[in-house]
Amino acid sequence: MRARLNTCKFHAGLVSFASCVTTVTASGARLRKLTSMNTIFKKDRAAWLQGPSAKCSAVPGEHKHPWRLILLGAPGVGKGTQAELLTGRLDACHLSTGDLFRAAKERKDCDQSSAMKEALEYMRRGELVPDSTVWEMVRERSACILDCGGFILDGFPRTLGQAESLKELMEKEKISLSAVINYELPLDEIVQRLSGRRTCEKCKSIFHVKERPPKVKAVCDRCGGRLYQREDDRPKAITVRLEAYERSTAPLIQFYKNLGLLMPIVAKGSPDEILARTMDKLDKLAADAA
Ligand code: AMP
16 A cells, blocks of 8 residues: 555556555455556557657656656566556556568558668567667657657567667667566467457557456457457467567567666466566655655
């Protein structure tokens, strides 16, 4: 209770008030309330998904201490779902490079640069897109990182090169990360999660055929859009993605551990249970910093 109230003080804003209210209710009710609050605070992330000239429909409020988080963890560990839930709790922007590439994929062929077309081929095979292309896209959107009320980076950085580029950018602007959350889950559970995952083609909300099924089969609860299985969630691409993770992304754990930023979280259980575990640690971090 004390820690959560500290979060309200530390990260004052619209959503922080909701954090206080939810704390005093019974835990089950609290978690249900969390989910409904998150629906309200969903942002369209236009500047991130479409490019820096687009305007976001809703931007985070002014925060004295915005949350600046990176989510690490193998593909399928639930980073996207947690990023969505945390966005509502922390009033920060969900910045996913995977979503960025998927948004580009939906654009008309003539609107895609040759670098983007090449990037989408890597993505289709489940391979990592080259650092230079990824960094070009992130750098173009650096306002989402530097000037935004707070951010939750999901799927970026994915290599040491990307992590170094981000560190340099943030150091230049004299801003620092709050924490790097590493979601941990055994391999067999990861494969099961990935193969059952379904994504809304309209609002990109994430469901799971068993763990988080929609109310109506293949229809998004949030916007009524059609749910589909991502090309890179099919078995062959899953293997390639997990190998790419081990090779390129796992070393980031040590990188951020050395910087004293790593926050490990067990990613077992339902999305709400994982969220509660994450919030407890973030509350503690905020309390220690206050
Ligand atoms: P995700 O939705 O984060 O799993 O990303 C889907 C795919 O997009 C990955 O399998 C990669 O092909 C590509 N991708 C996304 N983010 C990055 C990144 N930071 N570096 C390289 N490739 C990326």
